[in-house]
Amino acid sequence: AQKVTQAQTEISxxxxxxVTLDCVYETRDTTYYLFWYKQxxxxxxxxxxxxxxxxxxxxxxxxxxxxxxxxxSSFNFTITASQVVDSAVYFCALSEPGxxxxxxxxxxxxxxxxxxx
Amino acid sequence: GAGVxxxxxxxxxKRGQDVALRCDPISGHVSLFWYQQALGQGxxxxxxxxxxxxxxxxxxxxxxxxxxxxxxxxSTLKIQRTQQxxxxxxxxxxxxxxxxxxxxxxxxxxxxx
Numbered sequence: 001a002q003k004v005t006q007a008q009t010e011i012s013x014x015x016x017x018x019v020t021l022d023c024v025y026e027t028r029d030t031t032y033y034l035f036w037y038k039q040x041x042x043x044x045x046x047x048x049x050x051x052x053x054x055x056x057x058x059x060x061x062x063x064x065x066x067x068x069x070x071x072x073s074s075f076n077f078t079i080t081a082s083q084v085v086d087s088a089v090y091f092c093a094l095s096e097p098g099x100x101x102x103x104x105x106x107x108x109x110x111x112x113x114x115x116x117x
Numbered sequence: 118g119a120g121v122x123x124x125x126x127x128x129x130x131k132r133g134q135d136v137a138l139r140c141d142p143i144s145g146h147v148s149l150f151w152y153q154q155a156l157g158q159g160x161x162x163x164x165x166x167x168x169x170x171x172x173x174x175x176x177x178x179x180x181x182x183x184x185x186x187x188x189x190x191x192s193t194l195k196i197q198r199t200q201q202x203x204x205x206x207x208x209x210x211x212x213x214x215x216x217x218x219x220x221x222x223x224x225x226x227x228x229x230x
Contacts, residue, residue: 045221107159
């Protein structure tokens, strides 16, 4: 069965601290995609990254980095030198190809990050 | 338009009332999804369209929920005889092709009183 678990419900850090958001997924497919989305108070889901199951190379984008480890079914997200503007709810999501499913997203429960000045 | 547009932004309905929520996807996007997000939860899949065809409606919670996309662009999610448990944010997302990347709208916050 498909499942995404974000065990951290809330995280609070002080500005400039590094913070890692954990994501563990379950799937029976060998081909799948993993995503991270940011949801600020305005409510819109903002796409951050997509990673396919065959690419375990870690990725860095500015202050953001992602660590994908298939051996532990994890796709963790690290923010370096956090800023107040990073405060939001972050969602990890899983998508599997399948007949007529269109790659629907299975979301985790989300981690609410609060960065204090 | 440049993004996915949803209307209304907020909707308050009396229990038992019917509501219709609109999604205007990015022009040319073939795939369209509806998700329901309860307070403090992650979005949950409701239904999926490829052009005008509704290919997956496995996430619709009851037969009171109905979605359509008659011309393969604008989509409407209709909820009949609303109940309090229907209170949530309803998100629409569109994509050029599956897994290419999904663009979400700002959602419609439905409150049933």
